Structure formats: C-alpha cells, structure tokens
Amino acid sequence: MPDLAAHVRDVPVNQIREITEAAWRTPGAVVLSIGEPGFPLPRHVLEAGMACLDRDETNYTPNAGIPALREAFAARFRQQSGADIGAERVYVVEGAQQGLHFAMSLLLAPGDEILIPNPGYPTFAMTSRLLHAVPVGYPLYPAQDFQPRLEDIEALITERTRVLVLNSPSNPLGAVLAEDLTRQLVELARRHDLWIISDECYEAFTYDVPHVSPARFDSAVPGEARVFTSLTLSKTYGLTGLRIGALVCPPGLEQQMNNVMEAIVSCVASPSQYAALAALTGPQDYVVQARDHYRTNRDAASALLRSKGIPFLTAQGAFYLWADVSHVSGGDVRSWVRRFLAESGVSFAPGTAFGSIGEGWIRIALCATQAELVEGVSRLPAREPATAGAAPVTGTGSQPGQ
Incomplete structure (x- = not known):
C-alpha cells in the first residue's frame, strides 16, 4: 500500500479523545474529560429540525x-x-x-506559520498541520495567570507568520481576555499585517466579566479588516451532534468563501x-440554565480543590477548571490520567493535550451533574501541606486556602 502523506502522519493524537474513549469503555x-453539555x-x-424533514x-x-x-x-x-456586521459576512x-478549517484554508499556504496559544485547543495545531502550515505556540504562563503577553507573541513573529489565533473564553483554561488586552492584540496584528482567527465557542458563558470579541476593534473596510470569528451552537445550546456553527469573515471575501464551501462541504444539512x-x-x-449550572459547578469544584490544597486557575468563562x-x-x-482512570474510575483531560506548558495540569469539565462532578473531583489525591505552600499562585482564588 502506498504511504500516507507526511503531513497526515505528523498530525498528533488528540489526547482528549484518547482518555475519553477509554473512559467510555470503563x-x-x-x-470529566470532555466538554459535552448534558x-x-x-x-x-427539536421540532424545528423534525419539521424540516416532515416537509x-x-x-x-x-x-x-439559509x-x-x-x-x-x-x-x-x-x-x-x-461589531457592526451584516448577514453577508456570515457563513x-x-x-x-x-x-x-475554512479560515485556515483561506489564509495559510504550505510553510506559513500560525501562532497558537500554548496551552490551547489541540485542533489549532492539528488543522494547520493538515494544511501543510507550521503551528508555533505562544506561551501562556502560570505566573501571568495564563494570559498572553504582547512581547512573547511579538518575539515569535517571522517573515513567514501569517495568522494569530485567539481563544476567549479559553478552552482549556477558562481564562477570558480583558478589553484592553484584546484591543492591544488586534493592534499588534495590524502592525505586523497578520490575520486573526478568533475562536469564540464559549462566548455565552462568562462569569462576572464581559466577553470581548476582537471583531469589536477590527476595521469594517474591505482590504483592511483582518478578523475571522469562529462561532458554534454546540456549547451554547448543547447541539454538539447537529454540527452547526458560523464563520464571520472580513468583508469582500464572498466569492472566495463560497468556493471554499463548495469544495469542502457544499452546504450544511438543512x-x-x-x-x-x-x-x-x-x-x-436553555442558555440561562446552562450558565447557572456551570457557575454552580465551578464553585463546588473550586471549593473541593481548595480544600485539597490543589492549585487551580479560577475560571472566568467556558465550563472548565484548570x-x-x-x-x-x-x-x-x-x-497519569490513564492510571488514575484505571485506579479511580474518573477521567480528566491531560494538560499536555493542549501544549507543553500543560504538563502537570488537568482540565476538569464542569458539564456533568453536580453529584458526578463532586464525586470525581473528590477522588483526586490531596496535596501535602508543605507542597501546597510552595505552589504558585495561578489566578484569583487559586492559592490553596484562599
């Protein structure tokens, strides 16, 4: 049999799916390893989808x-x-x-570099590699509450850099970009003539802070706009299996987007x-109920982690604890997460699924019932007091005992 293309062989395993599928077999x-609204x-x-089939x-x-x-x-x-956008910019x-995938297909040629968060969602790297591009991780450090620093990003920009990926609220971190930082990131992209792809899957779920879209600071002038925004109804309304979302594009790309749509999917199921x-x-x-549930689960799991002396990043958005x-x-x-599943019957996503800086961390999904979540988190081994005292502060409320 002929070999597969090299760029396909180089796509890494998705460690979230790896541990979750093992858990489904247990x-x-x-x-608690996958973000599946329950x-x-x-x-x-449901009736709107069925009515479409009925007619x-x-x-x-x-x-x-449509x-x-x-x-x-x-x-x-x-x-x-x-952001003042019209329906003609929505796909x-x-x-x-x-x-x-569509946005990267439009923007990346073989060998181009794309800046992605580390830790960040694994398909940022997987998708860009499938397109023969080179993912370059920009660091999100515990000491900075996992917020990006302009100087760290700017230091990674080369003549091959084409795209900056932003993700707020963050999967896996639950971190949210503040307004000033978001504006500065858009300005940085403008200075270096970069595109921005903004992943806003969790825009409906923030807690005590606003969601700020980079599109708010983008130009509306064709040829000057640079922000693509990826949206989904999977998380907001629990429609994960219906596979439905939207890509908001800069103005003036209608024909190119139609061409890409036709080549890859033609159209989404009616x-x-x-x-x-x-x-x-x-x-x-549904959205109000879901937001309240995730906030309540966040607070319950946070209290348990704190009681065990386990540092964590207080989630300001999405539905995960880091x-x-x-x-x-x-x-x-x-x-370790594989051993922990075998020994305790609980699955968490390993931090390395999201990048090298995730070593030693886990992502805890807050989607389960509160009873399941509390049971799962309660099985985590406590940190010894001497070790806990040396743990870094990683966000408001993250230091054990606070």
Missing part, C-alpha cells in the same frame, strides 16, 4: 446557509460583540471546528440549519 466511569435540548429546537426540505441550501439563519447569527453577533458551517434558527430566535431559557496535579503526575500527566 463501566461506571465518571467522565441538558435535554429544548423541544422547539421534505432536504435539498441543497445556498453554500453560505438567509434567515445567517441573519440570526449576525444579529446575535452584533448583540454579543458590538453557516458544520461546527466551529469546520469554521477554523434540518440542522432550521434547528439552529429555532435555537437562536426562540426562548433562551488544575495543577504535578504533586502526583510525576512529570508525565498523560500517563
């Missing part, structure tokens, strides 16, 4: 999506971000991951589009 496991879908959303509306839609859904996405984005895609339209335009009780288990992981957290 009877009775408490699965609430039943609102009935009006046999199963033909192609326009490449960019007009009403594009307008609904644009209206929500205007409300959430403050309906099969989830945020496909939106990221039942998913009508279900998404119902989600965006109907009652928003916790330091270096006292037990022995310098190989990927192996």
Whole structure:
C-alpha cells in the first residue's frame, strides 16, 4: 500500500479523545474529560429540525446557509460583540471546528506559520498541520495567570507568520481576555499585517466579566479588516451532534468563501440549519440554565480543590477548571490520567493535550451533574501541606486556602 502523506502522519493524537474513549469503555466511569453539555435540548429546537424533514426540505441550501439563519447569527453577533456586521459576512458551517478549517484554508499556504496559544485547543495545531502550515505556540504562563503577553507573541513573529489565533473564553483554561488586552492584540496584528482567527465557542458563558470579541476593534473596510470569528451552537445550546456553527469573515471575501464551501462541504444539512434558527430566535431559557449550572459547578469544584490544597486557575468563562496535579503526575500527566482512570474510575483531560506548558495540569469539565462532578473531583489525591505552600499562585482564588 502506498504511504500516507507526511503531513497526515505528523498530525498528533488528540489526547482528549484518547482518555475519553477509554473512559467510555470503563463501566461506571465518571467522565470529566470532555466538554459535552448534558441538558435535554429544548423541544422547539427539536421540532424545528423534525419539521424540516416532515416537509421534505432536504435539498441543497445556498453554500453560505439559509438567509434567515445567517441573519440570526449576525444579529446575535452584533448583540454579543458590538461589531457592526451584516448577514453577508456570515457563513453557516458544520461546527466551529469546520469554521477554523475554512479560515485556515483561506489564509495559510504550505510553510506559513500560525501562532497558537500554548496551552490551547489541540485542533489549532492539528488543522494547520493538515494544511501543510507550521503551528508555533505562544506561551501562556502560570505566573501571568495564563494570559498572553504582547512581547512573547511579538518575539515569535517571522517573515513567514501569517495568522494569530485567539481563544476567549479559553478552552482549556477558562481564562477570558480583558478589553484592553484584546484591543492591544488586534493592534499588534495590524502592525505586523497578520490575520486573526478568533475562536469564540464559549462566548455565552462568562462569569462576572464581559466577553470581548476582537471583531469589536477590527476595521469594517474591505482590504483592511483582518478578523475571522469562529462561532458554534454546540456549547451554547448543547447541539454538539447537529454540527452547526458560523464563520464571520472580513468583508469582500464572498466569492472566495463560497468556493471554499463548495469544495469542502457544499452546504450544511438543512434540518440542522432550521434547528439552529429555532435555537437562536426562540426562548433562551436553555442558555440561562446552562450558565447557572456551570457557575454552580465551578464553585463546588473550586471549593473541593481548595480544600485539597490543589492549585487551580479560577475560571472566568467556558465550563472548565484548570488544575495543577504535578504533586502526583510525576512529570508525565498523560500517563497519569490513564492510571488514575484505571485506579479511580474518573477521567480528566491531560494538560499536555493542549501544549507543553500543560504538563502537570488537568482540565476538569464542569458539564456533568453536580453529584458526578463532586464525586470525581473528590477522588483526586490531596496535596501535602508543605507542597501546597510552595505552589504558585495561578489566578484569583487559586492559592490553596484562599
């Protein structure tokens, strides 16, 4: 059999899926390794998808999506971000991951460099490698509460750098970029003539701080705008299996985006589009309930970690906690989470799934019932007081005992 292409062989294993699939094969496991919302879908959303099938509306839609859904996405984005965008800049895609793929396909040529957060979501690197590009991690350090520093990013920019990826609220960190820092990052990209891809999967879930989209500080002039925004309804409304999201593009790219859509997917399935339209335009009780649940779970898990002396980054957004288990992981957290699953029946995502700086850390998903979450976190080994006292401060409330 002929060899696979080298760039495919080099795509790393997704360690989140690795541990989660092992947990799914483990009877009775408490699965805290994957971000899967657990609430039943609102009935009006399900009925909108079923009604589409009932009327046999199963033909192609326009490449960019049905007009009403594009307008609904644009209206929500205007409300959430403050950016003045129209529906013509919105392209309906099969989830945020496909939106990221489309954006990178437009922007990256073989050998181009793309700056991605470390720690950051693993498909940033996986997708860029599939496109023959070179992912370069910019560091997010515990000592800076895992916030990016302009000087660290600027030091990595070369003549081959084309794209800066931002992710706020962050998966895996739960960190949120403040307004001033977001503006400065957009200005940095403008100075160096870089594109920005902003992953805003968790924009609906922030706690006591606002979500700030880089698009707010972008130009609206064709040829000067540089921000692509990847959105999804998977997390906001629990529609992970319907694969529905949107990519908001700079103006003037309509023909290129239609070409890319046609080449990769043609269009998104029409039942998913009508279900998404119902989600965006109907009652928003699901979102309110989900946000309250994640906040309550965050507080319960934080209290448990604090009682065990385990440092963690206080989540300001998304639905994850980022916790330091270096006292037990022995310098190989990927192996440790597998042992911990086998011994305790609980799965966490290893920090190394998200980059080298994640060594010694785990991501705890807050989507489960509170009883499951508390049970799972309670099985983590406590940090000895002497060790805990030496642990770094990693965010408000992260120091044991605070």
